[in-house]
Amino acid sequence: MAQTYYITTPIYYANSLPHLGHLYTTIVADVVNRHKKQRGLDTYFLTGTDEHGINIQRAADKAGRSPKEQVDFVSGELKRMFHDFGLDTEKGGYDVFMRTTETFHYEGVQHLWVEIAKNKTPKGNETIYKGFYEGWFCAPCAEYKTEDQYFLAEGLEIPLCLIHERPLDRISEESYFFRLSDYDEFLIDLIANDPKLVQPESRRNEVISFIKGGLQDLSISREKKSVSWGVPVPDDENHVMYVWLDALSNYITAIGYGNSEKASIGFDKYWQNVTHLVGKDILRFHTVYWLSFLSAAGLPLPKTVYAHGMWLDADGRKMGKTLGNVIDVDVLHEHFQIDATRYFLLREMVFGQDGKFGYENLIDRANSDLASGLGNLGSRTFSMITKYREGLLPSGKIAEENYINAKRAGINPDEQELVSVLEHARDEFLRRFENFEFSLALELIWTVIARIDKMISDSKPWELIKDEKQAETLNAVLYRATETLRWLCVLLYPVMPDATKKIYSQIGLSENIAAIDPANLKWGELNAGTKIGETEAVFPRIDKAKVMNEIKEQSAVSGQQSAEPKPEVTAAESLPPAVAGGLTQPTDNTEQQFIDIEDFLKVELRVGQIMVAERIPKADKLLRFEIDLGEEKPRQILAGLAEYYEPEKLIGRKVVVVANLKPRKMRGLESQGMICAASLEEEDTPALATFLEDVNVGARLK
RNA sequence: GCCCUUGUAGCUCAACGGUAGAGCGCGCGGCUCAUAAUCGCUAGGUUGUAGGUUCGAAUCCUUCCGAGGGCACCA
Numbered sequence: 213m214a215q216t217y218y219i220t221t222p223i224y225y226a227n228s229l230p231h232l233g234h235l236y237t238t239i240v241a242d243v244v245n246r247h248k249k250q251r252g253l254d255t256y257f258l259t260g261t262d263e264h265g266i267n268i269q270r271a272a273d274k275a276g277r278s279p280k281e282q283v284d285f286v287s288g289e290l291k292r293m294f295h296d297f298g299l300d301t302e303k304g305g306y307d308v309f310m311r312t313t314e315t316f317h318y319e320g321v322q323h324l325w326v327e328i329a330k331n332k333t334p335k336g337n338e339t340i341y342k343g344f345y346e347g348w349f350c351a352p353c354a355e356y357k358t359e360d361q362y363f364l365a366e367g368l369e370i371p372l373c374l375i376h377e378r379p380l381d382r383i384s385e386e387s388y389f390f391r392l393s394d395y396d397e398f399l400i401d402l403i404a405n406d407p408k409l410v411q412p413e414s415r416r417n418e419v420i421s422f423i424k425g426g427l428q429d430l431s432i433s434r435e436k437k438s439v440s441w442g443v444p445v446p447d448d449e450n451h452v453m454y455v456w457l458d459a460l461s462n463y464i465t466a467i468g469y470g471n472s473e474k475a476s477i478g479f480d481k482y483w484q485n486v487t488h489l490v491g492k493d494i495l496r497f498h499t500v501y502w503l504s505f506l507s508a509a510g511l512p513l514p515k516t517v518y519a520h521g522m523w524l525d526a527d528g529r530k531m532g533k534t535l536g537n538v539i540d541v542d543v544l545h546e547h548f549q550i551d552a553t554r555y556f557l558l559r560e561m562v563f564g565q566d567g568k569f570g571y572e573n574l575i576d577r578a579n580s581d582l583a584s585g586l587g588n589l590g591s592r593t594f595s596m597i598t599k600y601r602e603g604l605l606p607s608g609k610i611a612e613e614n615y616i617n618a619k620r621a622g623i624n625p626d627e628q629e630l631v632s633v634l635e636h637a638r639d640e641f642l643r644r645f646e647n648f649e650f651s652l653a654l655e656l657i658w659t660v661i662a663r664i665d666k667m668i669s670d671s672k673p674w675e676l677i678k679d680e681k682q683a684e685t686l687n688a689v690l691y692r693a694t695e696t697l698r699w700l701c702v703l704l705y706p707v708m709p710d711a712t713k714k715i716y717s718q719i720g721l722s723e724n725i726a727a728i729d730p731a732n733l734k735w736g737e738l739n740a741g742t743k744i745g746e747t748e749a750v751f752p753r754i755d756k757a758k759v760m761n762e763i764k765e766q767s768a769v770s771g772q773q774s775a776e777p778k779p780e781v782t783a784a785e786s787l788p789p790a791v792a793g794g795l796t797q798p799t800d801n802t803e804q805q806f807i808d809i810e811d812f813l814k815v816e817l818r819v820g821q822i823m824v825a826e827r828i829p830k831a832d833k834l835l836r837f838e839i840d841l842g843e844e845k846p847r848q849i850l851a852g853l854a855e856y857y858e859p860e861k862l863i864g865r866k867v868v869v870v871a872n873l874k875p876r877k878m879r880g881l882e883s884q885g886m887i888c889a890a891s892l893e894e895e896d897t898p899a900l901a902t903f904l905e906d907v908n909v910g911a912r913l914k
Numbered sequence: 915g916c917c918c919u920u921g922u923a924g925c926u927c928a929a930c931g932g933u934a935g936a937g938c939g940c941g942c943g944g945c946u947c948a949u950a951a952u953c954g955c956u957a958g959g960u961u962g963u964a965g966g967u968u969c970g971a972a973u974c975c976u977u978c979c980g981a982g983g984g985c986a987c988c989a
């Protein structure tokens with residue numbers, strides 16, 4: 213019976229639309245999955261969406277949908293993207309698109325809860341207990357605030373909400389807790405003793421030092437009255453499970469843990485050898501929490517949790533809407549071959565580190581490595597076979613009496629030298645692949661390509677053809693090039709399934725390379741006499757200037773569009789909250805409050821022009837502005853925009869300023885007002901309020 | 915604020931105590947089978963800064979400057 217291999221991407225949170233990050237993780241998982249299948253393993257590949265929680269409710273409310281409609285929409289969009297990029301089941305991609313709103317998952321995760329509750333922690337305590345979750349709560353936001361979401365004003369003890377700048381309430385609610393604090397020693401032993409478990413090493417060290425800092429018990433439920441969109445806690449109708457327990461357990465429920473619907477997939481079979489791919493931002497949850505949960509339930513642990521890095525723009529900055537440096541997956545799909553994108557993603561990023569992604573870099577890679585490199589090697593080889601040998605692959609054997617001629621042409625009569633090189637490259641490639649060193653593995657393959665190119669250039673087949681005595685030398689060159697290409701197709705198949713299949717069939721072969729184990733490749737198995745198939749460019753050269761222009765025009769257009777509010781969102785938002793609230797919005801804490809015109813007029817909004825904008829040393833978020841409001845001198849105003857805007861680019865811009873806001877000190881600097889900006893989601897880039905018409909500095913808004 | 919990582923040729927990175935390398939890009943030359951592809955050659959770095967340890971430092975230690983990351987209930 214074949215060994216099994218189970219690989220997962222995170223299930224993506226269904227509150228935002230698909231982006232490059234989703235695509236990247238899923239492509240890597242797909243590559244690994246195809247590779248393991250080639251190696252003969254019985255694999256299972258999971259991706260999907262995480263569909264519960266307060267943020268889903270909010271996203272749904274904002275879009276005027278029910279939570280179910282919201283998650284159906286987002287998971288549909290994600291599936292569409294995966295389909296576009298050939299990652300779906302029909303194309304040999306994922307085996308299951310998991311959704312946490314499915315009934316079998318409810319069953320499974322409830323079963324898991326009960327199993328955990330039955331057991332004791334490593335220190336002999338109850339694993340789950342009832343207590344109170346206490347935190348700083350902002351009523352207008354209707355949520356608990358974490359440390360980075362509030363600030364302490366000078367002289368005050370009660371923190372203020374960063375959004376509303378009003379005091380938070382200290383409140384508590386009943387909650388079930390998982391006794392995570394009992395798992396610190398267990399986790400440290402586990403992670404420190406198994407270097408493969410948490411990778412890469414730098415992240416592993418971070419996780420260990422985090423655990424050493426001490427673990428707090430984890431709240432794993434919320435009262436139904438505050439969060440209703442979730443899996444009910446077994447035997448307590450007042451609670452639903454809170455995010456992580458629900459989300460993480462998808463990896464086991466999807467293959468049949470605790471439910472009968474998926475039992476046939478085989479929990480016992482696949483759960484014995486698991487690899488989780490995650491983004492570095494959620495590594496902790498997949499190690500500290502997940503390993504503890506599993507252990508508490510008496511279940512086997514995954515073999516590897518690998519955290520990959522983030523894609524930055526070509527200049528190394530985070531991608532964001534305001535900077536306009538987001539890589540648009542639809543643009544990728546429209547302008548680039550899927551396989552070129554796959555190759556780029558694996559070749560350009562050292563897996564585990566951050567990487568830079570620019571369309572220009574992608575084009576350069578595609579042109580130099582794929583078109584000029586692999587593609588051209590195929591093209592020149594097949595063309596020579598067609599021209600010189602009527603399209604039939606000659607034998608690579610050189611008779612002894614011709615050795616001298618071969619040597620004269622710079623060709624080693626003994627092909628064993630090349631075979632050793634190739635075998636070594638293959639073994640090394642596989643080793644690097646096992647270690648998730650994709651970029652190194654691919655780099656190595658390209659040294660082989662260079663070697664064959666050099667063999668051709670050195671032996672000059674176009675001259676060999678003129679000399680009858682060199683017929684066998686020429687044959688050997690052609691055979692060696694073609695046989696090497698066959699090997700490369702098999703090796704590169706997981707990364708570029710489509711292109712390698714094409715090249716393979718251009719060689720004239722028809723087996724399914726998805727099922728050929730590269731470890732079993734043997735030199736010489738390519739038969740002489742093979743008829744070269746139809747040849748056309750597998751990697752067409754990309755006209756850089758042209759494509760870059762098209763992309764620029766396109767993003768200019770879509771930029772304008774996204775500056776306009778999307779109709780569906782607008783419609784929903786313009787409804788009174790009571791109507792837009794949907795099914796689950798609790799009405800108690802969203803009391804509708806109207807203000808009088810007098811109230812509004814108390815707020816002095818004025819047009820200001822930014823004269824100076826600069827970063828503040830050691831402050832991640834704050835920018836310091838000097839803004840001309842038509843007063844004697846410009847005002848100093850601080851605003852938390854540093855993550856979203858380049859200060860230099862803001863100079864000269866006219867903005868809306870709250871002019872009579874009580875001055876306040878931040879980082880030792882006094883802020884004399886506030887700049888108005890709009891954002892839908894909290895993590896959205898705030899858009900600065902501005903004017904289409906020319907307007908005088910100091911003008912009042914009313 | 916505390917902790918960690920990092921700063922090497924135009925770009926991406928390698929060398930991790932012993933005369934600084936590769937790929938891409940640039941320049942020149944050769945070749946024509948090939949997707950203006952390919953082959954060869956050249957150029958270009960006092961290895962962020964200032965000290966120290968050592969026979970010898972990009973590599974170890976310290977200072978400073980710059981960049982990135984981690985410091986939990988948000989998936």
